[in-house]
Amino acid sequence: MPKKPVPHKKPNAPKPRHFPHVALRRMEDQVVLVTGGNRGIGLAIAHALAREGASVIITGRDEQALRHASDEITRSGGSVVSHLCDIRDEDSVDNLFTDIGRHFPQIDVLINNAGLAQPNAHIEKLSLENWRAALETNLTGAFLCTRAALPLMRRGSTIVNNVSIAATTAFAGMAAYSASKAGLLSFTNTLREEMRPRGIRVIAFTPGATNTDIWKQFWKEAPREKMMAAESVADALVSALCLPPNATVQDLVITPTGGAL
Numbered sequence: 001m002p003k004k005p006v007p008h009k010k011p012n013a014p015k016p017r018h019f020p021h022v023a024l025r026r027m028e029d030q031v032v033l034v035t036g037g038n039r040g041i042g043l044a045i046a047h048a049l050a051r052e053g054a055s056v057i058i059t060g061r062d063e064q065a066l067r068h069a070s071d072e073i074t075r076s077g078g079s080v081v082s083h084l085c086d087i088r089d090e091d092s093v094d095n096l097f098t099d100i101g102r103h104f105p106q107i108d109v110l111i112n113n114a115g116l117a118q119p120n121a122h123i124e125k126l127s128l129e130n131w132r133a134a135l136e137t138n139l140t141g142a143f144l145c146t147r148a149a150l151p152l153m154r155r156g157s158t159i160v161n162n163v164s165i166a167a168t169t170a171f172a173g174m175a176a177y178s179a180s181k182a183g184l185l186s187f188t189n190t191l192r193e194e195m196r197p198r199g200i201r202v203i204a205f206t207p208g209a210t211n212t213d214i215w216k217q218f219w220k221e222a223p224r225e226k227m228m229a230a231e232s233v234a235d236a237l238v239s240a241l242c243l244p245p246n247a248t249v250q251d252l253v254i255t256p257t258g259g260a261l
């Protein structure tokens, strides 16, 4: 067996610093709702939080994808329930939260993740239907879910809104998506101020290019190898959620190391 190298010690080298113990928040017994948790970033977040011991509720419109996601999380030992919900539809959202209120005492973390993108179209070619779909899903949907969740949220809980760098950076052909995400960022900033006295943390979660199905909508040939994995993005969010109760991340921007695609 080769000899272990002896570490070279400088005679006057400073002692390593010992940081005081930071009491990270534990996710066990926390109830987490992830909208759009049946695939992509939402599913990766649901998996990551279930691994930390949270009770996870996932939603989406695609029943089969929802069942598949739920089975996957259960098989890996997580606690999950799934619920069909179209976040654009006020009745559907109200049904979801009435049902959650029947089964859970509170929601500890609401993750407004569900969202859509569309084929690129310059403004003169952009249909009113697509404009409305982007705003209704990415902005109004988050508003409806947040409003319905708040009566179930206590001091110390967290709301995360999945924004996008498109909220602050302009891309030609993406007016509807960008406007909806800029609106969501503004909504998030206002919500944070309203929630401060209630002790509810509000995080603007801003992933850069992440390898999910959403890219099929606006750039089919996008270089997937340059994108982040949904799991990396999810892990970054879990780290922010586990900060001690007296600390918060307001804007969590996570981008591929190589920068924009």
Ligand SMILES: NC(=O)c1ccc[n+]([C@@H]2O[C@H](COP(=O)([O-])OP(=O)(O)OC[C@H]3O[C@@H](n4cnc5c(N)ncnc54)[C@H](OP(=O)(O)O)[C@@H]3O)[C@@H](O)[C@H]2O)c1
Binding pocket: 035, 036, 037, 038, 039, 040, 041, 042, 059, 060, 061, 062, 063, 065, 085, 086, 087, 088, 113, 114, 115, 116, 137, 141, 162, 163, 164, 165, 206, 207, 208, 209, 210, 211, 212, 213, 214, 215
């Ligand atoms: N991927 C990226 O590069 C990236 C970067 C920044 C931000 N984001 C944001 O991340 C979020 C998740 O996107 P993703 O990349 O994971 O894409 P994805 O794989 O296409 O997932 C989108 C999710 O949203 C759900 N959804 C869409 N419309 C819905 C509606 N009306 N009601 C309920 N659920 C709905 C979908 O489920 P159903 O179809 O079953 O309803 C699905 O679970 C989006 O808000 C997106 O804008 C993505």
